[in-house]
Amino acid sequence: MSGKRNSARAVAQREIGPVEFLKAVHGDDFAGVQALFVLPTKQTAFFDHTQWSVLGDEIERLKGENDLYGVIGTQQKRLSARSRGSIATVRQVSGLFVDVDFAVMKNSAKRYVADAAAAAVIREGLPLPPSAVVSTGNGEHWHWFLDRPFVIEHPDELEAAKRVTAAFSRHMQAIFRERGAEIDAVGDITRAFRLPGTLNLKGGAKKPVVLLAFDPAKRYRLAEIERIITPPAAPPTRPARKRRPSDGFGQADHEEIRRGCSWYELKTGDGVATASEPEWFAAASITACCRDGEEIFHAYSGAHSGYDQSEAQKKFQRAVEADAPRTCESIEIDLGHDGCLACPYHGRIKSPVQIGSGPRQYSPGEEGPIPLGYSRDGTFALRDPVRNIIIPASAQQLLSSQWLQGVAPSSFWGRQFRDDRRPFNAAAAGEALIAACKRAGPFDPLEVRGRGVWVEEREIVLNLGGPIREGLKRQYLCFKPISLPPDASFDTRRLADLLEQFKFRDTKNARLLFGWLAIAPICGVLDWRPHCFVFGPPKAGKSTLHGLATALLTPLAISTTGDSSEAGIRQAIGPDSLPVIIDEFESDQRQGRLKSIIMLARSASSGDTPILKGTPDGKAMQFSLRTTFFFSAINPTGLSPADASRILLFELLMHENDQEAARRITTDLAYFADSGPRWCAFMASKALLIAPARLAFEAEMPGMDSRLRTNIATLLGAGFVALHGRVPTKDEAVTEVAEFASTTAEHADVVDRDDAVEALHHLLAYPIGSTSLGQWIARERRDRMEIGDKDTRPSAQFLASLDIAMNIKNKEPGFFLLRGAPGIDKIFRDTKWADGTWMHAIRKYEGAFTPSNPVYFSNMKRKARAIGIKFDILPDPTEAPSEPECGSRGGLFPEY
Structure with a gap:
């Protein structure tokens, strides 16, 4: 016997962590899922027997600022973060447990043992000493490990487990009473216990939870336990009682009532300890209508300051025999519950019992939807x-x-x-x-996440087929698992140097491309996703870069060619957040196909708008795209300025047949050929640093278009994090922004052209009467081509009033805007192009030109300088525009 004591003392002397203790309680390969309960958030996470390391990481993350508890019974399945599970759904009961409170630590009328020394005296006299003793800071938890846990397969096994644990609790209470002390009744099979190695934060002070004694080999057979416990007396038979307001249904579900009634949730949960006698009895009258009501009542009543098991049993019996659950009206009026008025059941039911007495409840189990x-x-x-x-x-x-x-x-x-x-x-x-x-x-489809790396409330979620922590807000789908190695190391400097061996027209674009490769594996983490387009003549290295990107982003990338369709790419991505690499995206292919893919990339930049494709035959839904694109082609013609503001253009030049550079590129390409999983894992480990790094660069880039600033700052930030593993300092951000100033200016030209397109779209889409200004101009152009100039037409007069002129057949065809035209100024009022700045913006449009001679404006009856716009931007004319009426949306011009 002394050898066993020495063994237990040796085990206790070395530090036993929370995970090792839980393994001793439940076993390495337990049935069901174990719960980790967290206060003060009241959140619960569930872990199966394959997730010990995940559980350990979660405990380590939370233990400094939270009270952490395990639960003696595992649950059949994972539940929501708001639920610890119920007695009815316990899968395995792993041991027996008592909670010994110390009088010196609690201000209570109960006769708790005085202190640890008094508790030790009682413990040493027990016929079966506990397997573990845990100091909680306010008392002790004593555990008895079973040699074989109760694994619940059938209802009779659940009843047997409940009977043994309740009887053991009563037996331990009797032992303490014989010694003039008390302990709380903790005989239910969902009892929570503190984890050694964590902290007790109740009351404000941080008290360590310490393992005082621990002998994992000390396990008891069920027969040993049953020899010392007194079997509970059979309850007296009584005539079947009538049902209450839930007539026609089976016994009510306690948890359903708690979810539906805020008063009942309070009085059977956090509010038990302060509940008045009438409130306590009112709750008992409802619990008496529930399945396992007696056990549930004692389980939550144990937290009441006036709890005595025998007295509580009498109270519960009176509630059963009274056959009258408390009504909603009584809870609202007699007990003064303010939440009744906001209850969705208000006025529709007589008693909260009816919430849990509805038709048969659905349980998805392991295989149901x-x-x-x-x-x-x-x-x-x-x-x-x-x-x-x-x-x-x-x-x-x-x-x-x-x-x-x-x-x-x-x-x-x-x-x-x-x-x-x-x-x-x-x-x-x-x-x-x-x-x-x-x-x-x-x-909400926006809450669905497919495969990829995601972030949720500052927590990285790696949704690639491995275990996902329960309690997360979003739905995570992984149709086909993806494997990444646990090693997160990578030679980022060698990769950055390799990119600089390629001959970019602007050498700084090599670093921006490096930044894109850094964001690509974790594009689901980003609020905004830049895309890139590598172009240049044949043999400039486009295909080589495409191959390198594919190698680095495998297995997370979707790699394809320009022959793919928009629908095919969208279906391949689905709800996933995986980068898309497209080679040979050539302008000589079908323009409609290319434009639709570019539009898909534009929508993927922010990915806030869901694409719902629900079908009547039950096919899977599709969701908003959160991906980033890599295009390569000989030239990027066909991109509109709006496209180019989201897709950064990186031009390659013909290489100069530098044999040394070629050998180095070949060597490095071979080195990185199979490094994709390591690169993806490396960037996943750095994902939370990208956003603050981007903000650090954005802060040093004032006075430029916000989209350009975000694009460049995202790539600079990601590249910096990949190289240094941290967020840049202010001085580092200032220096790097200055180094990239000329490169940023080159990309800014594209954004300026986009600003011009937006300004023109605003002008042409402006509603005049029942149609748009663009339709007025398009219709007038068609009429002039078919009928000829005719100043008496309403459309001609109206456009003249705005100082918009038109030339059809001369050497500079187009429509013309008078510089400083008052009518156009009114259209741009309250926009970013107000006060004449529209002229500066529109002049940057690719189809804008300065007429070689002044243009005649009939409203002014003279010639003046103007901005010419080619007809290409006009929409196709539809129905004839209706004339604007006085007081209509076109009331900017009341004379018409």
């Missing part, structure tokens, strides 16, 4: 946990047995919705799914 909510078009969204896709379904589909069997086997539905004549009751299953989706609320 998970209800996510409903959409605006009347469909319901469900997640298929096996295929890891989200499925939209109509009510008609959900009520169809064939559709239901398409997402889960009939045996699954039959277990929950039995029908003696058919494999299962499809109508009941469908109604339960619809109700569950309605409870989940509106479904």
Whole structure:
């Protein structure tokens, strides 16, 4: 025996961390999922037996500022972050446990043991000494490890586990009473316990939670436990009672009532300790209507300052026999609960019991579809946990047995919705799914994330097929897993030097391309995603760079050619956040196809607008794109200025047959050929640094277009983080911004042209009467071509009033804007082009020109200097514009 004591002391003397302690409690390969409960956030995360390292990281992250608890019973499945699970869904009961409070640490009327010394005296007299003793800061937790945990497969096994743990608790309470002391009743199988190696923060002081004794080999057989406990007396038989306001349904669900009634949630949760006697009894009257009501009542009542098990049992019995659960009206008026008026059930039900007494509840288990909510078009969204896709379904589909069997086997539905004549009751299953989706609320596709690297509230989420922490706000899908190595080291300097071996027209663009390679694996983390377009003559190195990018971004990249269609690329990406690399994006291919892909890239820059493709046959939804593109081609013609403001152009020149440079490039390409997984893992480890690095550079780039600033700062920031592993200092940002000033100015020319297009679009889209100004000009141009000049036409007179002139057949065809025209000034009022700055912007448009001679304006009856615009920008004329009426939107010009 002394050897065992010495062994236990030796184990306790070395530091036992929270994870090792939990392994001793549950076993390395436990059933179900274990819970990590966090205060003060009241959040719970769940981990299965493969996630010990993830659990350890989470404990390490949280333990400094939170109270952390394990739970003695594991749950069947992962639950929401707001739930610790219920007794009914326990999967494994891993041991027995008592909570010993010290009188010196608690201001209570209860007769707690005086201190640790008094507790030790009682502990040493126990017939079965505990396997572990944990000092909590206010007392001690004693644990008894089982040689075989209760693994719950059937209802009778759950009842057996509940019976043993409740009886053991009563036995320990009796032992303490014999010694003139008390302990709280903690006999339920969802009891939480503190983790050694963490802190007790209650009361403000940080008290360490310390393992005082620990012998993981000291495990007890169930027969040993049952020999010392007194079996609970069989409850007296009593006539079946009548049902209450929930007539026609089975016993109510305690957790459903808590979710639906704010008063009941408070009085059976945080508000138990301060509940008055009437409030406590009112809660008992509702709990008495619930499945496992007696056990649930004692579990939450243990936190009440006046709790005594025998007295509480009498109170609960009175609630059962009274057969009258507290009504909503009484809770609102007699108990004064303010939240009743905001309750969605207000005026619709008589008692909170009815919230948990509805039709059969749906449980997705491991293979059933998970209800996510409903959409605006009347469909319901469900997640298929096996295929890891989200499925939209109509009510008609959900009520169809064939559709239901398409997402889960009939045996699954039959277990929950039995029908003696058919494999299962499809109508009941469908109604339960619809109700569950309605409870989940509106479904937001923007909250869906596919494969890739993401960020959620300053936490990096690597959604590549590995375990994802429960309790995250968004839905994470991974249809096909992607593997990255755990090693996050990379020779970034060698990669940056390799890019500088290529002959860019502006050598600084090599560093910007390096920045793009850095953001590409983690593009889902970014609020704004720049794209790049490498172009140049044949044999300038475009295909080599394409191959390098593909190698570095494998396995996260989607690599293709310009023959691909926009629809094909969009479907390949889906909800994923993976970079897209397109080679041979040539202008001699079908322009419509190329333009549609460019438009796709534009929408992916911010990715805030969802693309919903719900179909009646249950295909997976598609979502907003969050990706970044790499294009390469001989030339980038066909890009509009608006496109070029999102896609940075990097021009390559013909190389000079430098053999030394060629050998170095060849050697480095071979070195990086299979380094994609390491590069992606490396940048994933640095993802949280990109945003602050970008902001550091943006702060030193005032006075320029915001989109250009974000583009350049993002690439500079990502490149700096990749090279240095940190955010730049202010001085470093100032120096680098100055070094890239000329490069930034080159890219700014493209943005200025985009500003010109936006200004012209604003002018031409301006509503005049029932149509746009662009239509007025287009119609007048067509009429002049078909009929000839005719100043009496309403459109001609109207355009003249705005000081807009037009030439059709002379050597400078186009329409002309009078510089400083008052009517055009009014159109640009309250925009960034107000006060005449529209003239400066529009002159930068590629189709703008300065007429060689002054232009005649009929409204002024003289010639004047003007800005000429080629007709290419005009829309096709549709119906004849209606004349603007006085007081209409065209009331800027009331004379018409």
